[in-house]
Amino acid sequence: MNEPMLFLPLIALFPFAGFLLNGLFGSRLPKAIVSTIALLFPLLSFAVVARAAWMVHGGMLLPVAESGAPTWIAVGGFHVGFQFVLDQLSLVMLLVVTGVGFLIHLYSVGYMEHEQGYWRYFAYLNLFLFFMTVLVLAGNYLLMFVGWEGVGLASYLLIGFYIDRKSAGDAGKKAFVVNRVGDFGFLIGMFLLIANFGTLNFHRIGTQLAGHPAISGATATLICLCLILGATGKSAQIPLYIWLPDAMEGPTPVSALIHAATMVTAGVYMIARTHALFDLSPTAMMVVAVVGTATAFFAATVAMVQTDIKRVLAYSTISQLGYMFLGCGVGAYSAAVFHLMTHAFFKALLFLAAGSVIHGLSGEQDMRRMGGLRKAMPVTFWTMTAAVLAISGFFPFAGFFSKDAILAAAFQHGTLGKALWTVGLITALLTSFYMFRLWYLTFLGESRGAAHQDGHGDGHAAHAHESPWIMLLPLVVLALLSVTGGWIGIERFAGFLEPVTGQAAMVDAGHTELFLSVLAVLVAALGWFLAHLFFGRDGEAAAQAAQSLAPIRRLLQGKYWIDEIYTALIVRPVQWLARFVLGWLGEWTLVRGSAWLMSGVVGLSGELLRRWQSGNLRSYAAWLAAGAAALLLFALAGTLLGLNGFADSIHWAVR
Amino acid sequence: MHLVLFLIFALFALAGAANLLLQKHPINSALSLIVVMSSLAVLYLLLGAEFLAMAQVIVYAGAIMVLFTFVVMLLNEGREEKTWGSHAARVVGFPAVVALLAVLASAILRAGRHYGMVSLSDGITTTQDLSRVLFRDLLLPFELTSVLILIAILGAVALARKDDGNA
Amino acid sequence: MQLWMFVVLSVVKVAVVLVIFLTAVAYTVLLERKLVGRIQNRWGPTRVGPFGLLQPLVDGLKLFLKEDIIPSGVYRPLYLLAPLIALSCSLLSIAVIPFGETMRWHGMRLFVLSDLNIGLLILLSVTSIGVYGIALSGWSSNNKYSLLGSLRASAQMISYELALGLSLVGVVLRAQSLSLTDIVKVQSVHGIASWNVFGGGQIFAFLIYLMAAYAETNRAPFDLPEAETELTGGYHTEYSSMKFAMFFMAEYGNMITVSCVATLLFLGGWTSPFGDLLPPPQNLVVGVLGPIFWFVAKVFAFLFLYIWVRGTLPRFRYDQLMSFGWKFLLPAAMLNIVGTSLVLAFL
């Protein structure tokens, strides 16, 4: 039987080709061609993925490993190849990445139209897509790490896209450095894997684990904790979440693609991908669950008081990622991936709609100066509404199904699970609250732009206009997905993913679950109601509440002063140490000391050797001949003195 | 027959080399070197390397040495003078040369008993054999040499051209 | 075959070929004088013998009997050596040229002095050695005209040798051999249709070869080394008597060699232009002499063309000559190689 031709490398290589073309020649090409290139290659990539999906639908067996992949590293028995593997999990991820990715590319054409460095933006975006597909398709940890680092690079480049803004550059650096901390954990985890398994191949590690669980629980826990550190870095969980809010300095479509829909879910993907290892370590699972829940709650609280529309969404993303971690932590990997998918739809939509609003208001991001945009931007408003309903978990929107699946799984996960479920439910309330707060502040009520005239002329709302169709089209598509994305149902989804993620922990599908679902919807409705109370009519209720809860509000607005604490505890000491090493040790001891030493040695030997350098060619030749004779004598000494059979050895060696 | 041919042309080669050393005028040295090279070409033929023999004549005798004679003619320096600038050449160089020859010769003589004989009926390496290796196994080095030669041409032109300012 | 037999046969062959070759050289001179005379509306030599046919003998005698002058300022050894080099190179190259059927007698090829795998390479290498004769003569004469002439000649020969050699590559590619006999065999089947110049598609190579060969032999319109109006006599200004005659013979010898090579490489050598249209000859004499007739006829046609060109075309300027060689002939030859290899590889 023929191996099905899937052209897996093409999925990654198409965007790379786009990157090369735009990156190398983009500055000299007209915009139309740049956009054509930027759109065409992701679309081709998506087409390859869709074809693969169609073949899977037609009954093709998964996983498919690409054969004949070139070797990257071969040291002794240790092999790493550029191997791509397609299985159910990566197929889902690929559909999300390339599909949503393409939509966001499309949106960007409209959004970035008037920006400087148009070609640069699209080159980076294609580069990101390349690395993301590599990450998802990778058949081993190291190749995954390549994608992992690569998306980090693309993210860095895109966060710092507005090169004339210092804050953008700083945010990029922050993201990069914080991610490095996580990568450190990932790397240590990989080293431990090599030490214990002798391979980095997912499949081989899986079989080794299934065959005979060679490693003890402690080792598994250690490896898992290292990997978790990596995942918290990339997926912005406690304690490494701090970079994501700052990453909002990048263009909004970037926030949608990288910092909401795809890259930040890489941690979740990684945990789901290596669940066999996590299953061995209850401790690690617990850590994942607790970290996820804590992050979800924590970020949701902060999101309640943010005024920047994008930052609200950023904290919301962190919070939702926390849900996914919770899902992983309680063993409901398919639920986590399910939420990952629906979240990709509605969070991308939220960001894109927010981008549309910002675009319509010529760059205004402060919600306090928005309001009343419902009339001016009807399409944006309705799509945004769908997304808000989805994220809050209203039936029958996508978010309901996935979040519900995670919470149900948590509820069934023992005592700890019950506690986590409780926190998760409260978080759901908060989520609903802050999302509707955003919704009210942005679209309903009166336009507040006129109240704050600070050089922008009249209020923005007066000029607010609907975005062009090329931006609205992705919104509409994503809105449809946000509404319908959950209708697959967790059972079918989990059934599809079962070969990869293992048996889902869904036992009781009876009354308990129904009860939980109803409860979740009720909680979401309560959140809406509260938001309506505070922000529905005017700001007075909100102001009063803020007055009465001033300390908490200040705490939240300060984002728990985590950034400041990190600065004091980590950044300062490191800087101080660096200054010490560079200044005293480096400058005085190493640089100057060695310079003195070197100059002394060189000067002295120069005095001695100067006389040799007569400049006469024949003298040089004489020394050369003497040297050649000496070398030859040395090499042939054995032969000449008859000490060994040198001649014979040469003779036979050459034969 | 082989022995006779070998002796004749080995003698030619040695005599040419000696003449190169003894002659005072560079042009004579150059002609002696041509004699050496041509004799070596014959020796290559005896060893069955027919393509190399012709390449030896065409490249060495026909191209490289023409360059030498050209430079000799153009610069027209005349006979070389006897100067005594290098002490080391006499004190270090000539003993070193003797040592070099001694080491080489004794090594060859010692290893030589393992070697076979060369005779006219040994068969030849045809141009086809050579090109098969050259254009398949060693294609990259071959292409690199062409780049090297191109660079050498450019370098020679750049070096030998008079400065526009001074011309 | 015994050694003595080999030696005797070889000596006989060499002697016969040398005599014929030198006679041919002498009569080529006569041919040139007659032809150029007719082109210029003159008679040419008519006095000695019928139609001036004995003129070459008399010329030779005159040169032989003339006083041999060696100017005082020359560098003697090389001055004496140079004409020897020139003439011997010219005579050497005829050794590898086959001029008749591949017939053997006592295991030895008739109609060729030595048939080698690398005959073509030998021709090229002998040509490249021939440069020395001219270069050394000019320099050792200690004369400005001579030096300039010899520098011109050497530079010209080296430059055009590239185009010449490259133009032959197409032919070699087609025959997949460097042996002249093999190259002729490839062209022998269908007569004129399988000659390299027509059937082999080497028409461009042929034209390049023709032009490069004229320059290589320092003949008009590329006869700058001996351009009388500028350089008196070029590199042989200071030569007289037999030494001059040697240069002279070398030049005409080279002409004949070049014509032979062109015949062999492009016009099917000794094969008849009718190929297999005519039945193979039954008569041994016809079988032997027929090929030789065709060979001589083709060479004669080439020599005729040589002289015709000389009588017709004006001389180039030196910079024109150089840029023509480097900027036109050399790239054209390379293109021909590329084209030929593509055709051979894919058709």
Place this chain on the structure above:
Amino acid sequence: MNTPVPADWYLLLSAALFTMGVIGFLSKRSLITVFMSIELMLNAVNLSFVTFAHEWHAVKGQIFVFFVMMVAAAEAAVGLAIIIAIFRVRGTLTVDQIDRMKL
């Protein structure tokens, strides 16, 4: 008639030629002749390459000689250009007089 020759005779000839090249390098005063001595050494080495190629039936030995020739051609072109440049600046080609880096 067909007396064979031991392969090491060729090698000895090569060694002798090489040594003479070295002697030329040491003793000749004209820069051009010194350069010729280098070519002589290269040729000597080539001879031993061809001999070994014959001895061990290895075509690559001959290929190496081919490459040496190519490199020697490149070297000669550049080297002679340098010699011309030196002569233009110094007015002499005597090795013993060209021993300063400064003009």
